[in-house]
Amino acid sequence: MTRPFACVLVDDNEINRLTLEHLIELTPELTLAASLPGxxxxxxxxxxxxxxxLLLLDVEMPHLTGLELARLLPQPTPPVIIVTTHRDFAVDAFNLQVVDYLVKPVDLPRFTQAVTRVLDQQRTLATPPSPELPSEAPGSALFVKVGTKMLRLNFDEVLFIEAMSTYSILVTATQKHIVYMTLKALAERLPFAHFVRAHRSYIVNTQRIDAVEDHMLQLGKYEVPVGKSYQEDFYRHLRGL
Structure with missing residues (x-):
């Protein structure tokens, strides 16, 4: 899209609406289509x-919560960014496949980051589809679709892969790459046996684990939890290495 994204804001608190309206005004890619009190x-x-x-949506509102509203919206629903004072709704929000989850008060850098995710996602959807993992390069490299380009990535350098709503983040020691596939879809396509699911939100490269303690994996400067339902299979895999 070349025109600004039409943004609808829903929040029962007038001060919060005014704050978000100002952030929208400061964002050239957005234009305010409606600011609604409930x-x-x-x-x-x-x-x-x-x-x-784009829909900016508060959660706690009278009569109908923001999450309930998201479930009732006519299809196709616009991308949703949750904006709330509480972190407790994050799991329910991401089950609805919201693009991002902002905790008030929201500053401009964090707001811009969330909007950029929406813009990147919509540009990808507008791009003619092509397989995300179309071919395997020699050794431990694969071509993955990152944004609008195909990137040859050495998976020996990937520490872990993290789920984030409808996309995944490939984390290396120095970089993070956003891949527009769910973690489940990516796991089904990875040909490497040493990439193992350790948590509902993480696949780890077992060859890059530095230490394991109290069901936490140390991979370079990062720590990744081992989910309770994954522990038996994960540790069995580690013992077999």
Missing amino acids: SLEALQYFRQGGKAD
Whole structure:
């Protein structure tokens, strides 16, 4: 899209709306389509044909929570960024495949990061589809789709892969690469036996584990938890190395 993204803001707190309206105004890629004081007004807006390229959504609102609203929106739903004072709703929010989850008060750098994720996601969706892992390069390298380009990545350098909503983050010692595949889809395509699921949100390169303590894996400067339901299979794999 070359035009600004039409943004709809839903929050029952007027001060919060004014703050987010100002952040939208400071973001050239966005334009404010509607600023609404509650979920019922938002539901009416969309049911009457209102459009949005991006929905900024509070959670705790009278009559209908933001998460309940997200489930009721007509299809196709716009990308959703949750903006709330509480972290407790994060799991439910990402189960709805929201793009990002912001905790108030929101500053401009964090807001910009969230908007950039939406823009990157929408540009990728607008790009003609191609296989994310189309071919294997010699050795431990694969071509992966990162943004709009195919990147040859040496998987020996990948420490772990983290799930983030509908995409995955490949983490090396020096870089992070966003791949527009779910962790489950990526796990099904990886040909390397030493990449093992350790948690619902993590696949780790067992060859890059420096230490294991109290169900936490040390990989360089990072720590990754071993999920309770994954512990038996994961540790069996480690003992077999």
